[in-house]
Structures are given as C-alpha cells and as structure tokens.
Amino acid sequence: MDDETAEIELLEQNLNKTRQISQRMTTILTSFDGRLVKLEKSILPLYNSTQILTKRGINIDSALQKIYEVASNQEGIAAEEALILRGPQSDELEAYTSALERLNASIAFTSGDRGARDTARLLDTGTKKLAQLFTKRIAEASSGTPPDSGMPPAPPRDQLRPLVAALRALPLPATHPSHPASAAVLSTLKEAQRGYAEMRGAWVKKCWEGRGRRMLERVETEGEGNAGAAGKEVGRWVDSLLDAIQAEHTLLDDVAPLPSQPHLAAAHAALLGPPLSLVSSTLSSLTSVIKRSLHRYTFLALAVYGTLSSLQPHWDAVISASISGSNGAQKADGFNALKEAVHALRGVCMRSFPEFLADVKMAALGKPGAELGTGIADFTASTIRYLEQLPDVREAVGAVLLALGDGNWRMGDGVQVNKGPKLGEGSEKVILEHYVYDVVSTLLTSLTTLSRTSRRPAFGSVFLLNNVSHLRTALLRPRAPIYSLLPKPTQESIHSAFRTAKATYFDASFSPLIQALADDKDKVGSGSKAATKEKFTRFFDLLEEVRERHRLARVLEDDEDDRGMLADEVTKLVVPTLQRFVQRHKEKEFSKNPQKYIKLSPEEVEAQIRSFYE
Template sequence: MSVTEQQLGELELLSQSQLKLNQLTGRITAILSSFDGRLRGLESSIVPLHRSTQRLLRAEVNIDRTLAALERTETQQASIADLEPIIRTGPSADNVPAYLEVLDEIKITYSYVESTGNNASGRRIQELMAVGADRLSNLLKSWVEAESEPIDPREHLQRGMQIPAFSDVLLKAIIPILNYLAGMRSGGYYLTGALNAYISARSAFVVSSLSMVHTEVLDFVETRASGSVAREDGEENTYIRGMGGFQSLVESTYELCSFELQKAANLLSSMNPLPPPEVSQTTINIASPPLSQLVSTASNVSSTLTRANASKKPQRSLGSLSFHVGLVLDFVSTLAHSLPTFEKAFTGHMTADARARKTEGSIRELRGVEKTQRQLCAGCLRQVIDGISTVSAKYDETEGTASTTVHDISYDSLRLLLQVYEFRSISGPVLRELGSGNLMPGTNAPPMLNVALNGVEEEQANHNVLVNYLNNIVATLLSALEQRSKSIRQPSTSAIFLLNNVGFLQRELAAAPVSQNNNVSMLEVLGQDCDDMLSGTLRSAHTAYLDAWGPCVQALMEDVPLAGGTQSSGAKSKLATSLGGGNDKAIVKDRLARFYECLDDMEQLHRAFPFSKEDLEVRTKLLREVSRMICPLYNKFIVKHRQSGFSRDPSKHIRMTEKEIALKLDDIFR
C-alpha cells in the first residue's frame, strides 16, 4: 500500500472520530442545559425561604435586645426611684462621699438614657442632677457661712490684724465638692451654681461686717452736717481728717472686697482641673453688694451735706462752718483718691454676668457722687471768705465784755485755712476750675490777688491758685480783726487785742508743718505776701500800744504840761513838742503822783487784759521798748528833783526806785 492510501485512511478515521465527538458534546450540552434550568428553579424556591429565615433571625435578635433594654430600663427606673429621695434630701456633713456615689449612678444612667434618645427620662434625670448639684452647693454655702461671722474691719485694718482666713478643714471639705461639680457637666454649669452660693455667703459677710461702719457714718453726718449739735467750746467743734469715718469706710470696703477676691482666686487655683476663665471671673460679683451698699451711703451723705449747705437757717458761726467745710472736703477727698483704685480692682473683668455690670455701674455712680460734691466744695470755699468778711464788727451781748484774748474768729479762721490746705488735692483743682472771678468775696473784704496760670504745669497751677486763695483768707481775717478791735473803746486794749490775735496767727502759721515729712511751715507756703500782711498789722498795733504809755511819759517830761488828769493818746513825737513847764515843787509832786497813777492804771489794764502767755517774743520786745521809754526818763526826773529839795521828805512822793520801776514793768509784761 502506498503512503497516500494510508494517509487517506487515517483522515477518514479521524473524521469519524470527530463526528462522534461532536455528537457527545451535543448530548453533554443538552444535559447541562437541563441541569441549569433545574438549578434556577431550585434557587427560585430556596432564596425566598432564606430571606424569610434571615428576617426571623434578625427579629429574634431585636426582640432579645428589646427585652434586655426593657429589663435594663425597668431596673434603672427602679434605681432612679430609689435614688431620687436620697438626692432630694441632700447630703449631710458626714455622708458627702456616699452622696457623690449616688450622683455617679445618676450620671451613668443619664449617659445611657441620652444614648437611647429617651427625652422624657433624660429631662427627669437632668432635673435630679441639678437638684443634687444644688444640694451640694447649699451644703458648701452652709459650711462657708459657718466661718463667715461678721468682723469689725477697722480693728483688723487699723491695728494691722489679719482678716480671718478659711480653716484647713473647710478647704479640704469644699475643694472636692467644687472639683466634682466641675466634672458633672462641661462648661462649668454646675460649678457656677456652687460659686454663686460661695459668692452669696462671702458678699453677705462683707456687707454685714461693714454695716456698723455705714451706720456710724450716716449717723455722724446726719447729726453734725448742719452744725446743730456742734459746740463752740472744746475740740468737739474741730473737724479732724477721718473724723466722719469716710476714709475708714472706703478703705474697709476696698480691703475686704480685695481680700475676698484673692481668697476666691486661691480657692479656685486649688481645683484640678482649673475652671474656665469665664467661670473664675464670676467671683468679682463678691464686690457687687458691698459696692452697692457704699453707693447708697455715699448718696445719702451727699444729699445730707447738700441740704445742710443750702439750709435757710440763720448764718452758721465760723466754728460750725469750719466743721462743715472739713466734713465736705474729707468726703470728696476720700472719694477722689479711692475711685481710681476701685476702678482698677473691680472693673474690666471678662464676664457677661449682670452682677459684674452692676459692679461697674456702682463705681460710675460713685464717680457721679464725687462730681456732684466737687460742686458743693466750690460753694463751701466761697462761704469761707464770705463768712469771715461778714463777722460782726462789734461784741454782742452773748460775748460779754471785750476781751484781748485770742478770739474765736482767729481760731476758726486759722482752722479753716489749714483745712483747705490739708485737702489741697481737692481744693486746689476746684479753685482752679472756678477761677478767681467766681470767688470774689463781699465788698468789705480785700481784693483778690490774681495769679497768671499760663504756661504753668497743672500741679503748680493748682498750688498757685490755692496759695492765692489762702492769702485772701488771711487778708480777710486781718480786716475782720481790725474792725473788731475798733469796737473796743480803749486804744490800749484794742492794740493788745490785735497783738494777741495777729501774733497768734503768725506764730501758728510759722509752727504748722505742711506735712510730717518736711520742715516747711504754712507761713513759708503762703509766701512773702502773707508775711507782709501779718507784719504790717503787727507794726500798726505795736505803735498804737506804745502810744498807750504816753501819759506815763508825759508825766515825766517837764516841758510838756499835764493833761488834766486824763490820759493822752498822742504819739511820742507830740510828747516831744515843747509846750512849756516849770520846776515848781507842787508841779513836781503832781507829776510824780500822776506818773504813779498812770503806772498803776497800766498795771490794772494788763491784769484785766493781759498779753498772750504764748507770745513771749512780743512781750519781750514791748517790755524792752517800754523800759527804754520809761526808765531813763524816770531816773533823770528822780535824780534831778531829789537834789532840788522839792520836799522835806522825798520818800513820801518818790515811792519807787529805778530798779523797782524796772521790776514792776517786768511784772506787768510777765
């Protein structure tokens, strides 16, 4: 067989095999198609069943969860019902930890209820949490109040005593409560309530501690502002800085409030974690009630002083005016110096709390009171010069007979002058605001001295206008004293009155220090103008007084005729005029008798109207000048006529030696 036939046979065989294979493939495909159809039918039957099974399984899980939740809710509701009475009853001092555990359970319950969205139960639990926080705050407040017994702040501040601090026991008790409340709710919601309780207790402590001081200030001003009970004798009518209690009241208010704010800051700094700044700043509200209390008192004092100043009663005495002016200046000075400190300490805090705004409002009200009282100060400063210038020029019946002692006019005017300068921080600016044109005194007073203020620094300008004003007080007083001296009939007594009063003024002004820290006297502050006014008045009174010794001198001057038994008030220059005379024995005897009579009159005069014991320099100077006038003339007269034999018994007419005359003069001026 050839190769070709063999290959054809193989091809034929291969073709048959391929045909059989195709037949098998077709049958297998038909079988698979039938199986696929059956699977689709099975799937369509099983899938719904599977889905139903899954739904049932999920329903079973949900039912189990619901039953569990219902069981848990029922348990929690029962627990809340059991815990509610405990929470509403509140803690006691010995069960605080147990109470906090109860609140912890409530907090856990609230967290669960909040996750379930049960708003009704959530509100109930929130209410219980608020009640629990409130009960803790009340307990904290009761503990703080137990250590908040009122004190007298003046005893502690003036004596350097420390204000009572909290005990360690109290601090250890309240700090855990504050920490717990801070963690109960974010933002310090419940902590704020506890701080409000603390603030209420401590502000009540401050108000109670200051209550007596406020009452004393109001009583003092009410009874003394009008001068109705001010006496004209003794120091009760002298106003001394701080006498009204304003400074003590303001300082006590500031110190107590500052101490409480610092104490609250120290308390909050002990917390862990530290509270938010907006919560910490609420402690400023401790100062709100005390400042409102201070505003009320300041307003009442202002009203009382204003009414007293505008009273239509008869014009007050200089003593009463001095007391009133001191009262007003002290009040305004205290407010003016304290308000910047108050503003720095109690304003500008980062809190929107209404009470904090009220604190700032109180300080604004105090500033308004101070501004109103500055106007009252201006009125008082006008009254000072007018009051001195309108003093009666004559002694009235209530004063009795004329006296050469230092008059109340001098005492009261000097007191007014020193008071105005003592409160110069207020009186200077007020005077400058008014200007000299608004302070012109009455027509009987000397003119105002103008001071140029252009280009002068403000402080120096205030000082200049104040010194100008004080010099006008001195000028007005000297004018009033001169008018009063003219009402005294005897020129010698009138001169002694001026010497005593003006000498008193000069002496006191020279001895009055401006402050405790320097040796500058008030007379140096007032300057050369004041010294010239005082010295000029003293020179005039000095000359008038020496003229009173004219009759004694005239009796010893033989070239001057005797004045017929009456004293002559002519000047020494007139006495030196030659008017004739003689050496007649009778005339010599008359002259000696007249001399001794005049000398006795002067002695009686000085006993009735003596010089001031304090003014040694004036008395010494006058003794020296009178001795120069009398002793040489007397010695010359005695020596001349003792040898002339004017009498058989000269000792009968010559009663005293020159030495005895000198001793007598020394005794007169002692």
Template structure:
C-alpha cells in the same frame, strides 16, 4: 517446556478470574453511582430546607441575644434609676456622676427611641439632685459668721470667701454640673432645656446667698464708723477708718470674684458678670449710702468736719482705680458712686478753704476755741495732706 505451558495456562485462568472480578466490581460501582445520584436528588430538597431552618435558628439566637441584652440594659437602667432618685450620697458622688454619664451615653445611642425621653427625664432629675446638693453646700458655708474684711488688708489673697472644706465639697459638684447637657453643648438632648433652667436657678441662688453674706460682712464696720462720725471727736481718724473700710470692701469683692470663677455653674463671661453684679449690689448700695451720710455730716457742720472730709477724700482717691476695676468693669455697672463722692467732697473742701483761712486769721481777735477733731485753732499744720 510442558511446565512453562502449564504456568501460562495457570496465569490465563487467573487473568480470567481477575477480569470477571473487575467486571463485577465495575457493575457494583456503577450501581453505587446510580444510587448516589438518586440519593443526591433525594437529599437536595432536604438540604435546602435544612438551610432555611439553620437561618431561622441563627435569627432566633440573635433575637434571644438582643432580648437578653435589652433585659440586661433594662436592669441596668432600673439600678441607675434607683441610684439617681436617691440622690448623691456623701463620699459616693463619683458613682452618682458616673451613672448620669452612662444615662447620657444611652440617650446618644437611642436617638429617636421613645425610651430616650424617659432616660432624659431621669438625667434631668439627677441634675436637679446635684443642684440641690450645690445649693445646700453654699447655704451651709454662707450661714457661718461674716468675716470683717479689714482684717485682711495686709494679706487680701488670704481672705476666705468660702472655707476650704466647702470648696472641697463644691468642686466635684461644679465640675459635674458644668458637663451637664444644655442646648448649647447637646442640642439634640431631649432634656437639655429643662436641665439648663435648673442650673440657671442654682447659679442665681448662689449669687443671692453670697450677696447677703457680703452685706453682713461690711454692715457692722460701717455702722461703727457712722456712729463715731456723729458723736466722736477725732474726725481725721474717722475719715481714715472709712477709707480702710472701703479697702476692706474691695478685698471682699475681689475674693468673691475669684471664688465665683471657680464655683459658677455657668462660667461664661456674661454669666459671671451678671452674678458678680448681684453679689456686689449690696456693697455698692451700702458704700453709696454711707458716703452720702458722711457727706451730709460734713455739709451740716463744715468747720467741724472739714478735716474728716479731707481724710475721706484722700483715702477714696487712692482706692479709685481699684474700685473702678472691681466694682465697675467686672460687673458692667455704670454708676461710679466713688467718683461721684470724690467730686462732691472736692467741691466741699474747696468751698471750705476761704472760711478756714478766715478762721486762721482771726485767732488773735478772739480766744481760741477747740473744735472736735482739730484741737485748738492755730496756725499749725494739720496731719492731713490731700491734693484737691
């Protein structure tokens, strides 16, 4: 019993010590709480100030990123400017076109930015350089010797208006220029109007150069025919040769039209029609003048040249529909010189029949005389048949 009482007393002593320790710890924790409250009150203004500094630091970082980005873009623009100003190099046209496309993209994102005007001037310069390359390629191809189109009457689709090498060079240039900004496709582009003017000039230059080449291609042939008509003896052959020359002219014109559709910088229907009218203008002129010359020769000596007139009439009648399609519908030209010439020759032939019949009836009354292109007067059948 005494041992138990001693244990209880010992436990009570320990409990008292524990209670004292607990009170001391509670006091210490209470002091900690009060100090934490004071510390929080002290730190709160500092924290608020630190948040402002953090925002400032973030803004500074973003500003630096923007500056670095602008500097990088400026370096890119400078590099592209150097590339554009040098012009497209052989075998590197795609790099040049890619640079222009990036500059155009920058203009789209820089709407209202003063730098957009500077960039647009650079794009305009690039378009000029491409147009210069386009004109150079066309000029080199046009400087080659003219080709006689009558050599391709059996295979008109094979006529090489522009050789394959020139077409391979032109195609990517044409594709790039057709994508260039113009007022129609890019109304907000600062340089669209100036770029369109440059493209229009190159487009017109193509038509002028090709028209000169076409004139050279048909000139030598028609001069030979006119010389033969003036001095030759086989009038029927001369008339047929003129008909072949007209067919060759149409082969040439059709080939130029197909090439124009592939090479025109302004591929709209009206622009192609206007350009094709310019290209074929010398063809229409030389055809009209040569037909007029031949008609004058026929009228000057109807008896000698009637069969040449019939041969020309027959040949032109066969070419009338094709001439109307190529030289009139595709160009918008109103004057149908071929139809006018056919009607004129028809009238001449009809007027000549009474005289021809009278001449056939009189061989017995006088000795036969030879007529150039017709042989001796007789009642045989001439080697020309035409519906007049």
C-alpha cells in the same frame, strides 16, 4: 589554515549574534524598569487610601463595641432611677454623677421619642437635685454670725470641686444642641448660679455692714479731733471690702457651674450689687454727717476725700475685673459708688473754704452785748488750729482748691478773682499758699476791726497785740507744721501786723505819759511851777492807770521773750523822757517838797514798768 579561518569566522558570527541578543535584552530591561516606576506611582495613592480605610475600619469596630456595651447597659437604667430620685448623698456623690453620665450617654441610643423624653426628664431631675446640693453647701457657708474680721469665710472648695465638675459636664444647648434635656439643664444651672451670687453678695454685705456702722460711729466721735486717723479708717474699710470682693471674684470663677463669660459676668454683677450698695449707703451717711456740721468736720471731709481719691484706681481695677465682659444691663448697681462719694465730698470741701473765710470775717462784728476782752479770741485760736491742720491734708486741699479756682474762695468779697495765669495740675502748693495768705489777711483784718470797736481803746490795743503776737508765734516758728506753706508775703504781713499792733499799744498806753511831760509852748504859764507840778501829778496818775490796766489785762502772757523785748522798748520810751524832765525841773526848785510830786524815781518807774510784764 583554512580550518582555523573557518573557526574564526564562526566565532565572529556567534559573537555578533551574542551582541545583538545583549542589546535586545538591555532594551527590554530598560522598558521594564520604566513600566515599574509608572506602576509604583499609580499604586502609591491607592496604598495610602487603603491605610486610612484600615484605620477607619478599626475605629468603627471600636465604636460598635462601645455601642454594644452601652446598649447592654440600658437594661440597668430602670435600676438607676431610684438612685437619681433619692438625690445625691455626700458619700455617694461619685456613684450619683456616674449614673447621670450613663443617662446622658444612653439618650443617644434610646429607640423611640418616648424613651428619650423619659430619660431626659430623669436627667433633668438628677441635675436639679445636684444643683440643690450645690446651693445647700453655699447657703451653709453664707449664714450665721459674721466674723469679727469682716472677711467672709469661703465655702470649702474641696467639697465643691467634684460637685462643680459634675455640673459643668452636663449637656448644654451650646455643646449639645439636639439633646432633649440641655435646655432644662441650662435653666437649672442658671438658677443655681444666680442663687450663689445673691447669697454670697448678701453675705459679704452682712459681714461688712456691722464694721461699717462701727466705723461711722468712731469717725463721728473722733473725726473732729483726729481727722487724719478717721480718714485713714474710712479708707481701710473700703480697701478691705475691695479685698473681700476680689476674693469673691476668684471664688466665683473657680466654682461657677456656668463658667462661660456671659453667664459669669451676669453672676459677678449680681454678686457685687449688695456690697456696692453698702459702700454707697455708708459713704452717703458719712457725707450727711459732715454736711450737718461742716465747721466741725471740715478736715474729716478733706482727709476722707484724699483717702478715697487715692483708692479710686484700686477700686476701678477690682470692680472692672469683676464684671469684665458684662453689658450695660448686667452692670452692677453702685459700680460708680466710690466716684460718686468722692464727687460729693469734693463739693462739700469746696464749700468749706469760702465758708471758713466768711466766718473769720464775720468775727469782726463781735458777739452782741459782749465786752471785748484782752485774751486770745476764740476765732484766732480756731484759725490757728485750722491752719496747723492744713499740712496733714495738703494734697486733698490742693486738689480741691484747684477745682474751686484760684481766689474763688473770696466769693462775696466784691473782688475780682481768677486774674493771672490759670493754675492747673502741679500747682497745688502755689494755690494752697494763696489760700493761706487770704486766711491770714482776713484774720488780721478782723482782729484790727474788732480792736477798734472797744469802748476802751487801750484794752483794744492789748487785745490786738496779744492776738497778733499769738498768731506770729504759732505760725512763724520754723518747726511749726504750717511754716513751709507760708510764702514770704504772708510772713511779711504777719510781721507788719505785729509792728502795727505794738505801735498801737504804745500809743494807747504810753504816749499819754510822754505827752504829760511834754512842754506845751502854746499854753500860757506852761513853764511855771504850777504847770510843772500839774505835769508830774498827771504823769503819775496816768502811770497808776497804766499799772492798774496791766494788772487787769496781761500782755503777751504766753511769750516770755516778747514780753522782755516789750519791757525794754517801753522803758526806753518812757524812762529817759522822765529822767530829762526830772533833771530839768529839779534844778529850778519848782517845789519845796519835790517828793510830793515826784512819787517815784526814774529807776523805780522803770522797775514798775518792767513789773507789768513779769
């Protein structure tokens, strides 16, 4: 028992020692783990830095290897000099550009200033010869006989692109500020780019100059009779030239040796100069032609004005895009050529409206020494043609009249204008109706005044009736071009003038017949047989005069319906009066031989009157 107890005590003592040892080991391991964490944190940045340094070491080794390679190539520079001085050949362009690249790279490793300068001069020489080849290819594509289409052919881009790529790869001050050849290279490329712009601009002008001359000749010849088509042809010429400019803009962006914005904008401005000056001179010549004979080319001016005004947005978009980023000094001459031409044409058009009204008013004076006829007056026909052409250019007319001001076309009339609300954009139809009303009113006034100057009033009345009827027929047909622009007051004034002209015609030609048969109660013996005989004699003498007058002066010759209406009205006016007079005096037996005085029966008189209008 004592032995067992002793063993147990010994085991407990060993167990306590083991527990103490375990605790010390746990403490040591925990401390060791913490130190490992701290060590890891300390070593991690060093590890990362070591990786970066390793990569840099690899890069340095690669750079040194390249340097050794380039340095080893210096021995061949002397051999490449002959290739550079000979200039690029079409079949050796790649070899030539490779030689330039090696020269450019060797400058960085040339020992001594003299060696670098010699290499830089050689590089400059190579650049100039490369630029000469570029200029030569542009010149070849920008010469010869202009194509019939006017669109200038573009240089072959597949030949230019390798050359342009080589030029763009050369050192410039912006990218290689310390390079000894960069300034000379920049100067050479500037000159090449300026030469490109000048050649292509002159070529575009040459291609479109001939078409412009032919266009002016056709417009001058056909512009009076077919103003709308002539105006569209001018617009097509300008629009096609804009397409050519746009194509040149794209081409220049693609093949410019200096593609940076300032250099590119200056080149675009230089390229645009010749074609824009062509537009300016051509449209100026057209305006001069119109000014010299405005009465002939009024509608040509309006048609061209309307066409060019509609092209202004396209013009601004193309020209602005071509020189975007340019400053005032680089802005192309003629940038506002179209706007200036439109402004000049608008001034001409504004002048045409009061001048036309003045011409219509002056027509009332007649031609000095000329006898007034009974046919359609020249100024009546020309005014109708003028009015019938207005709808073809109504937008241009409305815009110009708004710029002129409502009523200002009556300048010199002694009337106050600009009364009422001021018309603005959107009122083109209203102001056009006002102008048409004034034209019609002026024409009617001139016709009435001129008819009263005739030494034979009866012929003057026929003249007035024929002209007013012709105006009425031409304008008031529902299918007439101008009908939609005739407001109610204008239509009423024409109808009123026709009624007045008809009444004047009746009064001058047939009222004397009625008066010849009327009883004159104040005259002594007016009811006697002698007076009756005198009345019949007077009536038939006057009827013969009317018949002879209508044989010389045809009434409403071109209007069968109005002639028939007029014949009905005249017979209703004359024949019943004659019938009553004959019936009344036949019963009184005013003569033993009444047929001697009653030369025609009422029915025969009616037939004769109707024959006036056949």
